[in-house]
Amino acid sequence: AEFRYKFANNFPLGHPMNNRMEEARDRILEETDGRFQLQIFPNNQLGSDTDTLNQVRSGAVEFFTLSGIILSSLVPVASINGMGFAFKDTGQVWSAMDGELGAYVRDKIKASRLHVMDKIFNNGFRQITTSTGPIEGPESLRSLKIRVPVSPLWTSMFQALGCAPASINWNEVYTALQSGIVDAQENPLSTVDVGKLFEVQKYCSLTNHMWDGFWMLANQRSWERLPDDIKEIVSRNIEQSTLEQREDIDRLNETLRASLEEHGLEFNEPDPAPIREQLRQANFYSEWRNNYGEEAWSLLEKVTGPLA
């Protein structure tokens, strides 16, 4: 192939993102008559998220999907899609992320010398699992020892909720939950399933507290090196796969609940309103409005209604 580009991501093979990107790879290869070949590196094979972000900036890998929340270390506003209890459902998510808010975020990403595809992949809403008891409202979150990924949005939100958020390396999370170093963790259901966390957790509360999605980033020079016709074929096929992946994830989350219940997780669906109220009283929203700036915040509230 004339262009052989690497695509790195942190999902295992068999995850909808990799399934759909394998299809995209095959379609692109065919439509470009073999001129463009995408090589997929799943599972963080090429490095952790933070280091792969480095690699896509330097051109060591050409494509990389990254959670907006993690990307915020480079592009602060990119974490806005994870704003706590902002979106009611995926419908709202797509009108924000395919609309003005998404465009605003993409502009900021491009300003930091990265190319980004128009559509964001779906990672679904994040849920809380615990070994101590279901999350029923703000009281059950108070003093809860919960593992969260280290990122400002996560820590500030769980601190505002009165939790005791702890940073634990992902590879140690299973053991930490097993020995009770922490009692809880939060992730999309698919991660709970992949990490076998149901073996060491009892309850799963469908809090839908954050929505997480993955931007398809590309190294700017590698992207611009492509002839226009190939750019068009690649963009179009990745977009098609993104839209299909979005639906896959929604379907997967429905079947996952059943299979995780079979593995012994007890599910409940707490009312988000009192938790959101707690966040408001802790000035969580007004603090983040200041961090993101009025423009980004108003684009968010245009879709979600007033938060702060």
Added chain:
Amino acid sequence: MTVVSEDFIVGEVSENPEARAGSSFMRPVEFVSALLMAAVVVLLMAGVISRYVINTPLVWVEEAASICFIWLAMLGSAIALDRNEHLRLTLFLRLLPDRLQGPVEATALAAVAAFLIGMLPIAYEYAYEEWFITSAALHIPNTFRVAGIPVGFTMMLGLLIAHAFRAHSLREILIGTLVVAALTAIFWVLSDQFIAIGNVSLAFFLVLIVAFGLASGVPIAFCFGLGTLCYLAFASYVPAYVMIGRMDEGMSGVILLSVPVFVLLGCLLDTTGMGKTIVDFLASILGHVKAGMSYVLLTSLFIVSGISGSKVSDMATVAPALFPEMKRRGNKPPEMIAQLATGAAMADTVPPSIVLIVLGAVAGISIADLFASGFVVAIVLLLALMALARWRARKESMGGVRRAPLKVVLQLLVIAAPALVLPFIIRGAVSSGVATATEVSTIAVVYALAIGIVLYGGISYRTIYKMLVDTAAMSGAILLILGTALSMAWAITQAGVGQTIADFAANLPGGVFSFIAMSIVIFFVLGCVLEGLPALVLMSPLMFPIAAGFGMHPVHYAMIVVVAMNIGLMAPPIGIGFYLACRIGNVPPDDALRAIWPYIMALVTGLVMIAAFPWISLSVL
């Protein structure tokens, strides 16, 4: 009780004849390293207290510790270079005629210098680019963290040049420089050809350069680094810049933080005499048994592996605590290293095990099942190693040794009791959820320090300072190997050779039998060159579906590949685990090279049994 000599030197039992005393101009660097080492202990301790005692975890602690850690690793590497403590093989060098040794060694130095010169600009660029990344917990530019890398490389280059002019004649330096310059020029000219032949050049650079480097006495860490740098620079379009990021990740993983702290613990135990009381007590029970101390060593590894999930950490827990006294008692260092390395490979599947957790996630297998099975598999391997140790000790003369009378045993038990409870404290702290495997090392250090001062006659500040510096140097030598090995793993992974290998294994004649045999070979070789995790993450998603197609139980197959990979990791002359064991146990690799093979064969025997009898792995599911 035990008298502690003021002039005690931690390295006194070192078998490394090449180690030099540190240069005086490195004193400020040593001072900073000691501070960083102390800071790591204090920070981790603060993490435990804030989370467990006052239930308000400090999220920034881990990040702060990791900043100290990468600086510690780089400054420690520089100190290790100054003291000539980076591990290298001199076996082949010594086979050369005398008049060739000087020029070859000078060439090796020039090669290391070339590596450092190649890395310097990209390390600075990396530190600059990280200015745009805000750290997640402390909200500071990441440059504060990664600047340790260019600073460390600069220091190492300076030290190297200074050493070259001290140790070699101008003529030798000139020859060395010319050879390296000529090779660089040839590679550069042939660059297009190298790119054209694709993955063949990957093999060329990673096998030949690493092998030549090893043979000519280039330290192992730089062999990996040179091979990778040459491949990326001359045989690919990938910017070599990526190496800095990989080294950064390989050297500052949170899980590795426990390594220097456990090494420090070992120094403390030895200096206070607590290590001696432990060994005295164990010897009073087992001294009259042939291979008694080998049993102690192997069982200790099995037990501590139930605490941490990492092999390096297991070795760092056991060796510094037991080795100095065992060496004084006349146990043979090469034999001890062989048992340490293969014992760590054996114990790796004892739960918890990071390798099994990652494998569970990557290949979609129940981690609880893997843990249960891993425990049994480790016992099988433990028995194999013990049997070999016993057989090798068959000619040990036990004439002068009589079983210690019960009264003496009890006396020693009383003296050793405060030290002997240490493993139980560690174990208890982890299993009751007080501390992570990383943090527990600091609890042990604080305990040993307190008990050492109160009960065992104290330690002077000077000795503590020296321990901190020595620990920094040893950690630097260990972490630099891990860092360059991870960048080599990246080069292999990105070349996309995994699928080719998997297809080859799937289509062998001979069905499931030859597939298993080929899997063992593949994971053995990949374990050798890729370190543990990268090999698993690369190959498992490709190999497990094939195994399932042959009707194998995934847990059975998992045990086969993990054990094969761990054996490969410990197999010299490439397996990096072997070098880490030598560094941690303070024994030159040349000496341990031969002693380890019988033990590797014992593990292989165990592996063949595990592969042939699936019920061993599956009995407890």
